[in-house]
Structures are given as C-alpha cells and as structure tokens.
Amino acid sequence: MAAGSRGVNYHWNWGILLEPSPDGQGTYLDMLLGGLRWTIVTALCAWVVALVFGSAIGVLRTLQSRTAQWVAGAYVELFRNIPLLVQLFLWFFVVPELLPREWGIWIKQLRYGAFYTAVVAIGLYMSSRVATQVSAGISALPKGQRMAGTAIGLTPAQTYRYILLPMAYRIVLPPLTSEFLNTIKNTSVALTIGLMELTGAARSMQEFSFQVFEAFTAATVIYLLLNAIVTFGMRALERRLAVPGFNAAR
Amino acid sequence: MFSDFDFGVILRSLPYLFKEGMTFTLTLTAVATVGGVILGTLIAMIRLSSLPVLPKIAAGYVNVMRALPLVLVIFLFYFLMPYIGQWALRADQPIQVGALSSTIITFTLFEAAYFSEIMRAGIQSIPRGQVAAGYAIGLTYRQVMSYVVLPQAFRNMLPVIFTQTIVLFQDTSLVYVLSITDFLGAASKIAQRDGRLAEMYLFAAAVYFLISFTASMLVKRLQRRLAVAR
Numbered sequence: 170m171a172a173g174s175r176g177v178n179y180h181w182n183w184g185i186l187l188e189p190s191p192d193g194q195g196t197y198l199d200m201l202l203g204g205l206r207w208t209i210v211t212a213l214c215a216w217v218v219a220l221v222f223g224s225a226i227g228v229l230r231t232l233q234s235r236t237a238q239w240v241a242g243a244y245v246e247l248f249r250n251i252p253l254l255v256q257l258f259l260w261f262f263v264v265p266e267l268l269p270r271e272w273g274i275w276i277k278q279l280r281y282g283a284f285y286t287a288v289v290a291i292g293l294y295m296s297s298r299v300a301t302q303v304s305a306g307i308s309a310l311p312k313g314q315r316m317a318g319t320a321i322g323l324t325p326a327q328t329y330r331y332i333l334l335p336m337a338y339r340i341v342l343p344p345l346t347s348e349f350l351n352t353i354k355n356t357s358v359a360l361t362i363g364l365m366e367l368t369g370a371a372r373s374m375q376e377f378s379f380q381v382f383e384a385f386t387a388a389t390v391i392y393l394l395l396n397a398i399v400t401f402g403m404r405a406l407e408r409r410l411a412v413p414g415f416n417a418a419r
Numbered sequence: 420m421f422s423d424f425d426f427g428v429i430l431r432s433l434p435y436l437f438k439e440g441m442t443f444t445l446t447l448t449a450v451a452t453v454g455g456v457i458l459g460t461l462i463a464m465i466r467l468s469s470l471p472v473l474p475k476i477a478a479g480y481v482n483v484m485r486a487l488p489l490v491l492v493i494f495l496f497y498f499l500m501p502y503i504g505q506w507a508l509r510a511d512q513p514i515q516v517g518a519l520s521s522t523i524i525t526f527t528l529f530e531a532a533y534f535s536e537i538m539r540a541g542i543q544s545i546p547r548g549q550v551a552a553g554y555a556i557g558l559t560y561r562q563v564m565s566y567v568v569l570p571q572a573f574r575n576m577l578p579v580i581f582t583q584t585i586v587l588f589q590d591t592s593l594v595y596v597l598s599i600t601d602f603l604g605a606a607s608k609i610a611q612r613d614g615r616l617a618e619m620y621l622f623a624a625a626v627y628f629l630i631s632f633t634a635s636m637l638v639k640r641l642q643r644r645l646a647v648a649r
Contacts, residue, residue, distance in 0.1 A: 179502055179513075250631035251624045252589035255603060259624055262616040350486075357488035361596060368491045381498040388491060389483075396486040 185380045186387060197374050198387075204370025205391055211287050211366060212353040218292025219352060223299025228329060230304035241300065248297035253358050257290040261362045287359035295352050302344050306337030339410055346403040350396060367391060425615055429622050432609045440605030441626075443519075447526060447601065448588045454527035455587075456580060459534025463542055464564065466535070477535075484532035489593055496525040497597060518597045530587055537579050541572030578642040585634050589627065602626070 186198040194200065229241035248256070261283070265273035279285060310333060318328030338345075360369035371388035375381045465477040484492070500521050501513035508514060545568050553563035573580075592603040600608065603623055610619035 246632055246635075247628070250585075250589075250628045250635065252592040252603070252627055254592045254595060255620065255624050255627055258607075258616075258620045262610075263620050266617045354486075354488040357490040358593065360490065368488055368494070371491070372494060375494075375498070385491065385495045385498070389487060389495070392488065392491065393483065393486050 179382065181383070182380055183383055185378050185383050188378075190374065191377050197378060197384075200374055201367065201370050201384075201387055201391065204365055204367040204388075205395070207284070207364060207370075208353065208356050208366040209395075211284060211291070211356045211359065211364065212349075214288040215292040215295060215356070216349055216352050218288060219295035219299045219348070222293060222296035224303050224334070226296065226300035227303025227307065228334075230300065231307045232325075241304075245297045245300050248294055253291065253294050253355055254361060256294055257286065257358060257362060260290040261286045283359060283362045283364040286362060287356065287364050291352060291355050291359070295348060295355070298348050298351070299345065302341040302348065303334075303337060306341035307333050309340055310336055336412070336415070339407075339412065339415075342403070342407050342410070346400065349403070350399060353395060353399070354392075425618055428609065428613050428615045428618055432605075432619075435609065436602065436605045439600050440602035443600060443604075444588070444591050444602040447522060447591045447594070448584065450523050451526035451530050451587060451591075452580075452584045454523075455530030455534045456538070458527060458531035459536075460538045460569065462531060462535035463538035466539060467542055481532045481535055484529055485536075489529060489590055490596055492529050493522065493525055493593060493596060496528070497521050500524065518594075518599050522594050522597065522599060526587070526591065530583070533583055534580065537576050537583060538572060540579075541576035542568055544575050545571050574645065577645065578638050581638045581641070582635070585631050585638070588634075589631060592627070 186201075187196050189195065190197045190200045192200060194203065226241045226244050229237045230245075232238065265276045267273075268276070276282065314332055314336070315328060318332045319325075323331065356364075356366050357368035359366060360372065363369075365373070367388050371384045374384040378384070462477045462481060466474050466481075468474060497516075497518070500516040504510070504514035504516060505512060549567055549571075550563055553567045558566070591601055594601050595604050595607065598604065606619045606623040610616045
C-alpha cells in the first residue's frame, strides 16, 4: 500500500492480526486472545466475590432486624453511588497507603496486583447490584414459604438455605445474567490500572500497529461473541434449573 | 494512618476541581441525557413501528451498544469520528474532532441505546386502546404520538430516566481514559502533581457519593409522588 496516501484514506489491513506483535508473545491476534483470557478470568473471579457478598447483604436486607436492614442498605448505597473507576483507584492507590506500612508494601509488590485489585473492586461494586436482586427475589416469594419453614421446625438459617434462597435465585436468574454481563463489560475499566484485558489489549495493539479499526473491530466482535455465548449458556441454565409447576414470572 | 493527611491540598484545588472538572462532568451528563433521551425515543419509535427493515437495524444498534463496554466505545468513537467527519463533509483528509466534542457525541450515541429501552417500555405501558382512540377521532400518527402516547410515556418513565442519568453521571468519569479534565480527571491531575493520591481520590469519592446519593433519594420521592398521582 502506498505510504504517501496514508492519512488521506484509512487503509484496511486485516492481515495485521496475523503479524507478530512487539510483545514477542506471538501475533496480534494472540495478544487480543490473551486479553480475552484476562477479561474472562477477572470477570469470573469478580463474579464469585459479587455473588458471595451480594447474597450475604441481600439476605441481611430481608431479615427482621432493623440494624441488619440498615447495614445492608448502607452497604448497597455506598457501593452503588461511587463510580467504579473511582472505587478502583481507591483500592489500587489509596487502600495500600492507609494500611500498616508492611502490608501496603506487600500489596504493592504483588505480581498480579492489578488483577487482584480489579477482582476486589469490580466484585464489591457488582455485589451491591447482586444484593438488590437477591433481596428482591426473596421478597417476591409468597410469605407462606418462610412460615412453612418455621412451622416444620427449621431455624431461620435453614429456612434461607433450603427454602428461600434456592427459589429466590431461580426467580432472579435473568437479571443476574445481565449483571454478569455487566461484570464482563466492567472489567474493561481495569485497563486504567494496567490490567491487559481485552479492551486494553486492543488499545495497545492500536498503539503499536496504528491499525485502529482492525484492533477495535476485532475486540468488538470478540465482546459480541462472548455476550452471545454467556446469554445462551444462562438460558440453558435457566431451563435446567426450572422447577416444574413453579412459574417465577407468574 | 490519617495523621499525615493534608486537607489543605483539597481546599487549594477546590476552584479547579469544580470550575473546570465538575462543570465538564455536569455539562457532559446534561447534554448526553437530553440528546440520549431524544435519540433514544426516536429509536424506540422506529423499533415499535411497522416500517420495513428499519426496526431490525434499530434493534441491532441497541443490542450491539449494550453488549460493548463503554470504555471500548469511547476509544472506538474517538478514533472513528475524524473519518466519519471526513466522509460526511467529503473532505480529503480526516477532520479534527476534539476530545470534548468526541465524548459528547459518544455518550449521546451510547446512552441513546439505554434510553431507547426505557422509552420502549414507556411507550408499551400505554394501553393500545388509547392509540386506537386517537386514530378514531382522526389524529395522525404524529399527533397520537406527541399528544397522547409520549407525554404519558415520559411521565411514567421519569424515575427510570433519572436513575439512568445518575448511572450516566458516574459513567462520565470514564472519559479519564482520554485524559480529559472532568471532575475525576481534575482530581487525578492534582493527586499526581502533589503526590496526594489518598486525599484527592477520597474527596472525589465523597463528592460523587453525595451527588449520586442525594439524586437517588430525590428520584425515590418523585417515584412515590407519581405513584400516588396515577
């Protein structure tokens, strides 16, 4: 392609994906796929954090105790009303400063510091959304279910474990699916602290190769595929877990 | 642990943080909300119309936008815009688009996808009988939409629109990736210049929290009011 005409019209060069990238790890395509791997691993780990904390807070919200409700409410408001990027910076730059010196230094020297930070920050950020869904799911159940649990002699913990939560999760599976998709998308914010996830990989491919649109189009296609696969998988999961005769939508 | 906290750095940078940073953040939020709602309403109307092909294109646009991370879209549009400008203006070179106009266009186009889903739900919440009644008394499609359906759809969806605006307000912090001086960008520049990361980021978090929290409380009140009125 004539170098002289560069800048006048964009020169597409899809072959760039198969050319070696400057990081010496293979082609540019390998670089993007490496980014995809970080995106998936980070999203999955953050999702575990979000589910664990989100479920705990969601349950707290539905307890009788006023204190529990207040704590859960405060937690949700705190994590929901600060932008994810700011939360990420707080965990990455500020928390190590506020901890005892040795801990802070240890955290800063972690090999995959950006990854761990992203998991914690995105996980807790998403946990406030999961909590809202879980408590909505529990509240959507007929009151009789909780009473029935008590009537057959279950403790509150057992009622939640064996009766309320299994049904509540089934009810909120569709909104949880979209929260999981949001978790995947949110991992891209972690490029600001140096995590080489998919968007970050596309960005550095663009910086090295100057093939802006090949880089971002390829990343776009990968995100769309990932989205489709997750949506498809979750639909299948919904069907598999459906309890015969119980229509969650009603 | 807070002993060497320097609150002075916050005080000294207040004019910069708010006059430069917050002004940009709020302007972007306001413009993208208004633009996004208008464009989103058009997209929703197209999707619900019986036109050929166009509803599918509109649905495709909405689904693609909603599947992509905003950070990716910010980058993509930032690089794409000069070439679109070149094509639109038939210029022989990619035109220069500043980071500011680029982000305004990006956020408007991106948020339009989300607002269109809200408006689609709003339009569908109006009983079909009202549309039929409108046609029966001789109103045109435009009149039915602008006098009967849309005013009620807006009213019903107002709390959801505002909630999305709060999300948008928080999302504007992502323009950080283009090194723009929004509120977070301003805080971050001072933080790095003076080596005061803890002070500046905690302060930024507190300001974002106060604004978003207050706004969401107001939305809740609005929601209760509308619920009674209906």
